[in-house]
Amino acid sequence: xxxxxxxxxxxxxxxxxxxxxxxxxxxxxxxxxxxxxxxxxxxxxxxxxxxxxxxxxxxxxxxxxxxxxxxxxxxxxxxxxxxxxxxxxxxxxxxxxxxxxxxxxxxxxxxxxxxxxxxxxxxxxxxxxxxxxxxxxxxxxxxxxxxxxxxxxxxxxxxxxxxxxxxxxxxxxxxxxxxxxxxxxxxxxxxxxxxxxxxxxxxxxxxxxxxxxxxxxxxxxxxxxxxxxxxxxxxxxxxxxxxxxxxxxxxxxxxxxxxxxxxxxxxxxxxxxxxxxxxxxxxxxxxxxxxxxxxxxxxxxxxxxxxxxxxxxxxxxxxxxxxxxxxxxxxxxxxxxxxxxxxxxxxxxxxxxxxxxxxxxxxxxxxxxxxxxxxxx
Amino acid sequence: xxxxxxxxxxxxxxxxxxxxxxxxxxxxxxxxxxxxxxxxxxxxxxxxxxxxxxxxxxxxxxxxxxxxxxxxxxxxxxxxxxxxxxxxxxxxxxxxxxxxxxxxxxxxxxxxxxxxxxxxxxxxxxxxxxxxxxxxxxxxxxxxxxxxxxxxxxxxxxxxxxxxxxxxxxxxxxxxxxxxxxxxxxxxxxxxxxxxxxxxxxxxxxxxxxxxxxxxxxxxxxxxxxxxxxxxxxxxxxxxxxxxxxxxxxxxxxxxxxxxxxxxxxxxxxxxxxxxxxxxxxxxxxxxxxxxxxxxxxxxxxxxxxxxxxxxxxxxxxxxxxxxxxxxxxxxxxxxxxxxxxxxxxxxxxxxxxxxxxxxxxxxxxxxxxxxxxxxxxxxxxxxxxxxxxxxxxxxxxxxxxxxxxxxxxxxxxxxxxxxxxxxxxxxx
Numbered sequence: 053x054x055x056x057x058x059x060x061x062x063x064x065x066x067x068x069x070x071x072x073x074x075x076x077x078x079x080x081x082x083x084x085x086x087x088x089x090x091x092x093x094x095x096x097x098x099x100x101x102x103x104x105x106x107x108x109x110x111x112x113x114x115x116x117x118x119x120x121x122x123x124x125x126x127x128x129x130x131x132x133x134x135x136x137x138x139x140x141x142x143x144x145x146x147x148x149x150x151x152x153x154x155x156x157x158x159x160x161x162x163x164x165x166x167x168x169x170x171x172x173x174x175x176x177x178x179x180x181x182x183x184x185x186x187x188x189x190x191x192x193x194x195x196x197x198x199x200x201x202x203x204x205x206x207x208x209x210x211x212x213x214x215x216x217x218x219x220x221x222x223x224x225x226x227x228x229x230x231x232x233x234x235x236x237x238x239x240x241x242x243x244x245x246x247x248x249x250x251x252x253x254x255x256x257x258x259x260x261x262x263x264x265x266x267x268x269x270x271x272x273x274x275x276x277x278x279x280x281x282x283x284x285x286x287x288x289x290x291x292x293x294x295x296x297x298x299x300x301x302x303x304x305x306x307x308x309x310x311x312x313x314x315x316x317x318x319x320x321x322x323x324x325x326x327x328x329x330x331x332x333x334x335x336x337x338x339x340x341x342x343x344x345x346x347x348x349x350x351x352x353x354x355x356x357x358x359x360x361x362x363x364x365x366x367x368x369x370x371x372x373x374x375x376x377x378x379x380x381x382x383x384x385x386x387x388x389x390x391x392x393x394x395x396x397x398x399x400x401x402x403x404x405x406x407x408x409x410x411x412x413x414x415x416x417x418x419x420x421x422x423x424x425x426x427x428x429x
Numbered sequence: 430x431x432x433x434x435x436x437x438x439x440x441x442x443x444x445x446x447x448x449x450x451x452x453x454x455x456x457x458x459x460x461x462x463x464x465x466x467x468x469x470x471x472x473x474x475x476x477x478x479x480x481x482x483x484x485x486x487x488x489x490x491x492x493x494x495x496x497x498x499x500x501x502x503x504x505x506x507x508x509x510x511x512x513x514x515x516x517x518x519x520x521x522x523x524x525x526x527x528x529x530x531x532x533x534x535x536x537x538x539x540x541x542x543x544x545x546x547x548x549x550x551x552x553x554x555x556x557x558x559x560x561x562x563x564x565x566x567x568x569x570x571x572x573x574x575x576x577x578x579x580x581x582x583x584x585x586x587x588x589x590x591x592x593x594x595x596x597x598x599x600x601x602x603x604x605x606x607x608x609x610x611x612x613x614x615x616x617x618x619x620x621x622x623x624x625x626x627x628x629x630x631x632x633x634x635x636x637x638x639x640x641x642x643x644x645x646x647x648x649x650x651x652x653x654x655x656x657x658x659x660x661x662x663x664x665x666x667x668x669x670x671x672x673x674x675x676x677x678x679x680x681x682x683x684x685x686x687x688x689x690x691x692x693x694x695x696x697x698x699x700x701x702x703x704x705x706x707x708x709x710x711x712x713x714x715x716x717x718x719x720x721x722x723x724x725x726x727x728x729x730x731x732x733x734x735x736x737x738x739x740x741x742x743x744x745x746x747x748x749x750x751x752x753x754x755x756x757x758x759x760x761x762x763x764x765x766x767x768x769x770x771x772x773x774x775x776x777x778x779x780x781x782x783x784x785x786x787x788x789x790x791x792x793x794x795x796x797x798x799x800x801x802x803x804x805x806x807x808x809x810x811x812x813x814x815x816x817x818x819x820x821x822x823x824x825x826x827x828x829x830x831x832x833x834x835x836x837x838x839x840x841x842x843x844x845x846x847x848x849x850x851x852x853x854x855x856x857x858x
Contacts, residue, residue, distance in 0.1 A: 081753060081756060081757075082753050082756075082757060229684075229685060230684075231684060231685045270610065271607065271610065271677075273695070274606070274607070274610065274692055274695040274696075274699070275681050275685075275688050275691060275692055275695070276688075276691055276695075277687075277690075277691035277692075277694045277695055278695065279692075279694070279695025279696060279697075279698045279699040279702075280695070280698035280699070280702070282699065282702070283702060335679075335680035335683045335684055336683060340684055341684065342681060342684055342685060342688065345677070345680050345681060345684060349677055353611075353673075353745075356745075356746070356749070357745050357746070357748075357749040358749070359748075359749050359752030359753050359756060360611065360612075360745060360748060360749055360752065362752070362756075363612075363613040363748075363752055364610060364611060364613065366613065367610065367613035367614075367615060368610070370615060370703075370704065370707070371615075371699060371702040371703060371704075372702055372703075372704050373702065374701060374702065393698075396687075399694065399697075400470065400473060400474065400624070400640075400641065400697070401599075401641045401690045401693055401694055403465070403466035403469040403470060403641060421691070421694055421698075422691075425687060425691060
């Protein structure tokens with residue numbers, strides 16, 4: 053509890069507990085620290101997760117290429133800033149770097165105005181961090197991916213003549229709820245990113261998810277019926293898509309990222325599209341998604357119980373995928389589904405097949421429970 | 430515009446929108462569908478055998494009243510061949526049970542079932558009111574839950590009954606899953622989703638036939654069947670984690686009605702992913718049967734009324750404090766040791782805290798899983814030497830809260846942590 057720590061320091065203006073010289077302005081878990089030490093903490097924690105990519109030996113090797121998805125949110129902006137400095141440091145010392153970033157923004161909005169904004173935003177990044185390669189892709193490009201079972205989604209060639217942006221809008225418009233819509237969007241986004249990474253021979257992807265975001269994701273996926281997929285969703289390591297996923301900010305809370313983004317010089321404010329405040333989220337709105345609810349929930353838990361947030365992530369990463377299980381890939385999200393457990397029907401909780409409402413199920417291909425739920429409700 | 434017709438019979442007027450899937454049904458079809466779903470659960474999980482004597486844990490509340498009514502109906506309709514008995518617990522909370530026990534007594538007449546009432550005072554020498562006097566209003570739910578759980582089993586044993594059914598519904602199960610995720614309790618996460626706890630070796634098995642039934646549908650069923658039940662909330666506050674998980678579940682349901690069922694499904698799948706050394710449950714065993722949780726508080730909701738999150742959060746604050754201490758300890762450790770390569774997870778870190786927290790390393794080494802034995806004090810089944818109820822009683826009888834349990838090396842890590850945390854909560858309160 054922050055208050056208790058302050059009380060232990062008898063002085064009125066407590067000094068930073070790390071350097072002991074500057075005034076304490078921030079709180080790192082149980083310590084009051086100055087802004088310098090705070091930024092140092094965030095950077096060290098992040099770079100520590102990049103241990104695999106520190107420079108080893110003296111011989112010059114080709115830097116390894118990593119995909120860097122950039123959403124313009126506070127987390128990915130901060131991570132890019134930290135890694136840019138990391139790389140600059142490597143270069144200054146060794147005249148080479150151990151990895152290079154391929155920074156990619158995916159347009160999830162089809163509106164031309166939004167897309168123009170994204171272009172302008174990316175230009176700012178190029179100016180500030182010129183060391184990296186940048187690219188923009190549009191979400192509808194996911195509609196051309198081979199790995200997705202379009203037939204299972206009812207999108208089989210029917211409108212293949214129409215522009216893909218239109219087809220994407222039609223697909224999302226046919227979703228019956230905001231949650232299903234956002235679920236499909238994030239799934240397509242993930243599939244597109246993996247495809248971009250593979251096509252550009254990136255050996256891994258660096259996600260900007262904070263501790264808080266990973267905890268959110270854990271409960272969001274649980275609430276969407278994708279509990280089975282958690283071992284692949286929040287741990288660092290090889291994903292079922294064959295690309296290594298890293299979450300270098302996994303030990304940093306969202307509120308810490310928010311603070312950090314204001315402490316860089318100059319601050320990252322211009323580079324960040326601020327997310328909507330979660331206080332406006334209401335469970336009775338038709339537009340509210342499960343993702344929104346969880347973001348709101350963990351923002352409040354993080355406020356007073358940051359270690360509980362971290363513990364959710366730590367606990368979840370102990371879940372182990374079953375080694376001897378025969379699986380097949382979900383036709384939409386691509387995650388491994390144990391044979392016979394696909395779809396929302398045919399398990400204990402599906403009790404009344406005769407009175408089942410909704411679509412008649414002729415061909416559905418293999419969809420995991422979560423994707424099947426999004427497509428069917 | 431013509432009134433909407435029932436989606437099932439297509440003749441009567443639809444009067445009910447099913448909370449589970451928003452299907453429009455007439456009253457008769459809703460009742461039939463609700464019963465058919467419980468029947469489906471019972472049949473597909475082979476819950477009962479002909480000739481079984483079953484005790485229904487009856488609180489007089491909606492869940493257990495609906496359970497008793499549905500089981501009576503199904504037993505007659507499908508010739509289950511079950512002998513059904515109502516079993517009630519009197520926690521000794523003034524003003525809370527008086528009316529609900531009257532309800533259960535009427536139910537016994539209405540359903541023509543024998544009724545057995547067991548009091549905490551006769552089982553433990555303490556009523557809940559007396560416990561609260563000692564413990565305070567915070568943290569007493571643990572006592573109530575542990576005592577009730579055993580009370581049901583002990584009552585059943587007295588009656589020579591080997592199977593107790595409880596009214597836990599899908600909302601309760603979903604809530605328990607989220608709660609165990611929030612407090613990082615994998616062993617309980619693994620256990621709480623099974624429809625049956627306890628196996629052939631245990632004296633008393635417990636099951637929850639309403640596991641997939643939505644609370645809202647249970648209320649609707651009770652209403653349309655005009656069942657006689659008692660509405661009340663437990664006077665004492667719920668645990669923070671459960672209250673927190675409960676309001677989350679309610680919000681999720683509003684955003685996507687299937688979410689409750691989806692959480693239950695996730696929980697069932699995740700139970701299989703919990704490493705064996707944590708649960709003691711072999712993966713080759715069916716997930717439907719798990720280790721008895723005789724001394725657990727796996728689903729404290731039964732009988733705790735609707736704990737709707739009006740708690741102070743003391744339990745969460747205590748856990749937060751404990752976790753922060755661990756964090757500080759492990760960060761000190763990291764500073765002294767080799768850098769941790771990325772990709773390794775935190776298990777390693779926890780083990781390395783050994784020199785600072787000797788108790789912890791003991792407990793994680795002995796993480797051999799729980800085996801079912803009997804309590805040395807009361808002879809009741811337990812996974813520990815002394816069952817949880819007896820441990821709590823010992824504390825009560827010494828007129829102070831439970832303590833010292835953390836030295837118990839048999840204990841699995843997270844529950845040790847939780848107990849310490851409870852200890853902190855009690856000390857603070």
